[in-house]
Amino acid sequence: MSDNNSSEELETWISNFCGLYGHDYFVEVAPEFIEDDFNLTGLSSIVPFYREALDMILDFEPDKPISVSDLPLVQHSAELLYGLIHSRFILTKQGLQQMVDKYDKKQFGVCPRVYCESMPFLPIGRHDQPGVETVRLYCPSCFDLYLPNSSRYLNIDGAFFGTTFPGLFIKIFSEIDQQIKLRNKKQYELKIFGFKINEESQFGSRMKWLRKLPKTEKEFEELNNCQYEIPLDDEEDIEDEDENIDDDQEEDDDDVEMK
């Protein structure tokens, strides 16, 4: 593992960290970004051994030597601190640029869904607090989340990428819209000997909505009605059927009406 003698080896702590096995999702954070205290606001309260960890990341000689027993802890803190800085850095212009390079090289992998046609993934954390969940991958084509396909990414904290990154990324790089449009909008339907399975049957399709996109004019109109909430004319539908549904369902409807 990296030590503070990296000044002799010419390899910085950061480049060493990013080169470690399974760390290929990380980009190298610019030292200037880390040196600016403003960018580190609030981190000192989350990370133990904050000062020592920061010195380690920046390859500074610590003020007082770190005792051998503390070294693993500082090492761990440095990784945590680097990860949290990383999640902030990738939202900056420079960071996004570095991430787009990785995205173009498909270094985060590609979506396994057949009709996404190898759409490159973007890394995401579902929580911004460290220690909650490991990193997940977002596919901009099917708007869905996937697990990394290799177990070597299963110890990387999702907070090191953060909840905001993919959203910001797709907003800023509008070329992605183009990439999505080129992709097949087909949906798979299970068939038996070429026959469709009736929706009413016990085995009928239930998940078509998940990948469905508006196509007809009527559907686009419907989409426009979804501007701020799910259109309420639906409520009438539910009321209509209410008569022949069990009590549970009726209670549900009361809730809707109250809202």
Added chain:
Amino acid sequence: MSKEEEYTSDSGSDFTEFWIDWFLGTKGNEYFVDIDVEYITDKFNLTGLYQEVEKIPQVIDVITDGLKIEELTDEEREILEFNARLLYGLIHSRYIITARGLTKMLEKYKNADFGYCSRVFCQLQHLLPVGLSDTTGVSAVKLYCPKCEDLYNPKSSRHSLIDGAFFGTSFPGMFLQAFPHLVPQHSTERYVPKIFGFNLHDYSKIARWQELQRIKLETSLINKGINTRNVPNGFKINNEENEIDDEIDGN
């Protein structure tokens, strides 16, 4: 069983392994099950395959270890081997939708031999192999997730070389009909991209519209007297779901 005869006749040669065992043990063939020799030798099961594979009787001999491969030239052997793999695959797609074949595939499904769905909300649902076409050479094998009802590419590149026709288009449907208790509940959870905690409008709009489609489907099913909540092939609804769900179902 004829297997025993084969074994004794074979024991003299270097090949002590059955062809089928060798085939199944080859790297990349983990998705296949072993087909009963009786099924292969029954001519009825081979109906229509004669146009696709040459010299079927000889090829069957290769699969059932009835042919001394050593006596052939390298070229002949190569062609026969290729045809044997092709024929095995084609019979395989028929065999796995028979009662015995389905049971063998069930075992593999339970062991997750076909892998897990990598979609986060499918929570490691086991997958089923499927072909997009019943003719060979059209597309490679794909994996069907019964939970999100979508199609995925195999994780490993060695599986993406297998012809989809060796599993057929009907297998997952037949499988789920044969084992209705295995039809999973479908998750209604969704993900919408956020920036600093705020949902992106365009994406929430689409998500709301899709949820509307789901509600429509659900109401029409309920109208027809079909239970859709927390039953097999129904929707799994938790209490602490996102707002959209809370609004529609209080339970």
